[in-house]
Amino acid sequence: MSTGSGSIGTYDYIIVGAGSAGCVLANRLTASGRHKVLLLEAGGRDLNPWIHIPIGYAKTFRNPRVNWMYETEPEPELNGRRIYQPRGKVLGGTSSINGLLYIRGQQEDFDLWRQLGNAGWSYADVLPYFKRAEDQQRGEDRLHGVGGPLAVSDQRETHPLCDAFINAGVEQGLPVNHDFNGDHQEGVGYFQTTSRNGRRCSTAVGYLNPARSRDNLHIETHAHVTRVQVDNGTAVGVEFTRNGTAISARASGEVILCGGAINSPQLLELSGIGNADILNDLGIPVVSHLPGVGENLQDHLQVRMVLRSKQPVTLNDATRSLLGKVKLGLEYALFRTGPLTVSAGYAAAFFKTDPSLVSPDIQVHFILFSSDKMGDQLHPFSGFTASICQLRPESRGTIHAVSADPFDAPSINVNYLTQEVDRLANINGLKKLRSILHADAMKPFLAEEMDPGAGVQSDDELLQFCRTVGTTVYHPVGTCSMGTGSNAVVTPELKVRGIAGLRVADGSIMPRLVSGNTNAPIVMIGEKASDLILADAQ
Template sequence: MNREALSGNGHSPEDSEFDYIIVGAGSAGCVLANRLSADGKNSVLLLEAGPKDTNLWIHVPLGYGKLFKAKKVNWMYQTEPEPGLDGRTIFQPRGKVLGGSSSINGLLYVRGQHEDYDRWRQLGNSGWGYDDVLPYFKKAEDQQRGADDFHGVGGPLPVSDLGHPDPLSAAFIAAAAESGLPLNPDFNGTSQEGAGFFQTTTRHGRRASTAVSYLRPAKARKNLHVETAALAQRILFDGRRAVAVEYGKAGALRTARAGKEILVSGGAYNSPQLLQLSGVGPAELLRKHGIDVVLDAPGVGHDLQDHMQVRVVMRCTKRITLNDVLNHPVRRILAGARYAAFRKGPLTIAAGTSGAFFKTDPRLATPDIQIHFLPFSTDKMGEKLHSFSGFSASVCQLRPESRGSLCIRSAEPTAPPEIRINYLATEVDRTANVEGLKILRRILRAPALSSFVTEEVDPGKKVSTDEELLNFCRQRGSTVYHPTSTCKMGGDPFAVVDQRLRVRGIESLRVVDASVMPDLVSGNTNAAVIMIAEKASDMILQDAR
């Protein structure tokens, strides 16, 4: 065993054993590192394949646009050709940096619906109903509006109101109300349905990733050791007990042993990939790539789910959009100066200012569509904004039926996995997206927005029938960046972890991240992942007693 590189923060070069090894310093891993090291009794090693979060654009809210194609902090994954999207491959950005995807995401704080978690419980996961998880949402939160029945203060994670209100975002909410939706000041309160402003994981105009909010306060602890640029290559086993992690750093192969547990927090793509590389996964797949089978676990990489989005672009009558600011050299410089001096202005915009949740069918119990409204427009997220004054809004189906898979391509840890999501594979999904677009168009044509709109640019007047709208979804649909469920929790044959997130059939190994979700939550996933890690931290410490 190579013992050289485990020095620092109280560990000598010879000390290669820790109580807990956490693989992945993302939204979940940073939470685990903070909570498990808090009492000083446990030695914790946190491994991150990417660098430290020193990139300036990580900390500027609007900087997510600069990080879409930033290879140093982004895994830059692609799906295989998607049959339901005219054979297109869909870009899948994932964070490869301290903070993981919480360092490059769109910053929206949306928990999902109460019913999502009650459904998890009904699937056999006791302890995961809404009443069970609400205390962990509150524990994590430092809510700008103060504490109430649904929100907490004093937690590590800042949750703030929109810092840069603009007339277009407010007009969208008014237009939604004119279209019959209720006004909703809190999507994370009593009910999700309605239109309102999103809250964000920011404070004082800066991004509050889990690296900032959880890891930074803990980094000086002598019992916590953080290794960046450290790619986990496989988990080592003694029989069916996970005992060590082999990882590469600076051209050397290193091994760290875990006295208590190994916690895999690589996310919905990297966690199943690591398990498969380590011999835990579908036996036929592992043997195909010459990997010794530790456990035939057909559910590893199975049941992949993601939210899809389809955007509508409008041409604006006034030069008040972000397109107008960033495409004008003087206005762009002034916006940068305002942000540098006061942490205010358009650079504080998240990937959704206002939005709405609604039902495409009145017979549904809860909303099945989410709208993200943005005061700018582009052909693809992360690319240059349109030269004209434009704004956009996207339809996102909240509970897709379509299921995909993730499989390793080889036994080489650096090879990107094979990702198949199967967007629009079912009639329910196709109908929901078409009906969602029809309702969104109705909102965008409501009186409150009429003074701001000259025309619908995309899809435009040429697209009107259901068949044309579905074809538009196939041609332009993309991801909202919410992959989940590839190591899902439950008791069925494809469940990978139990209700305490322990890998079934393996000792001393858990998965803690979005991959354990039994199914997608009805909204953005980051808040739910942080909650999962908060709850997991308590379970891990309880089980160690």
């Protein structure tokens, strides 16, 4: 770790952001021993014990020591509410604080990327990278891999309430699906998680820890990158601050941005790369006019239904007393089982709101606790939650720097529900979820629908419910979109258009949001990016 000002030397590759993709690249680019790599992370080490306990995401949700704690501008279609946007600020990035769910997305998602002009990004192209990353508990087959850095596991144990939800989905016409990352996504079943033996497997654990001892990898934590240095159209290094000290580093090969959909476009703009009109308004000298930077923002909206249980089998019940909390802790410490091993979704459903659709457009997260909002104290009653998430929203937003000060949070405008198709999908998604929750299989458990409640029935009432309680599922992407058109920020090789020696490899490069949770696809992006970079180094 550096302690003084000035330059800390020259590296073949400088990776900005030690998150879901950055840790992958740090591992893969140093594996041969031939390349000297600098990994920069604005946060600290992943020492907080709650990071490594699966249910600990509830403890890191609003912890500024490991979380950027962003929020949107007032959202016009969500009653002017600001929507909290947590992002990991720690080794492992958001993979250290997320809900651990392992969902790749639909095969059609990646085939669409290819159809949009991104050669090398079809499902057949990216499947080998998903498999290479994976250490699948169930073993290897044509769609899954073993021996990779990222542990993928079944839930530690089943639960009667989840079983009832699965049976209710079957009553409502859904097939049981044991693998949402298999040939077909539609159905109902248990999630798999990025964990091993009841412990979180972030990319810091899976990828970075095995590479830490390599002499050719240098890691700087608490290193807030403020600018990419560009000389005559080539990225030649970065500037960052650590403990208030300004430091620079040179890159003889490439600078690779892995800051995510919020930080990567902001850093490009701070470096003079973006829409010239925006940069001029901020007083930032224009290095390259690239109007797509910060545009094309997409995110998944979540609308949560809260139910009261007839039986005291929820996490609300287990944590109501000190004795209950001690019991949970002992069960986890001794056996690595119990509610502390549960991810941010226990059971899942994927379904279509319109039978004419080729694939599901709604995902359901079913979880054994309830609260007024994520991160809040659990309800005093026996409660559980089921939420809908529209998988392919058509609403688009923006992320842009608000000043030339790198410590000012950017302006985030997601523009949820601004498209009619999104409003209809959420209304119909709630109707379908409600039919599942009120099916016969749920009757032994369902005491009352608390939110939205029996009084909310019409389409207008359901839409107003979405506007009142809707929030993010924490999947922002698309703001440095990959493509070949004039609004694309990076090429299919992830090179920033118009700037040599600069790439982006994180969720911001997705041209379209995937149909599911985003961590697994971002790990895949890091894997594929490493091959693209090393191929150019030959």
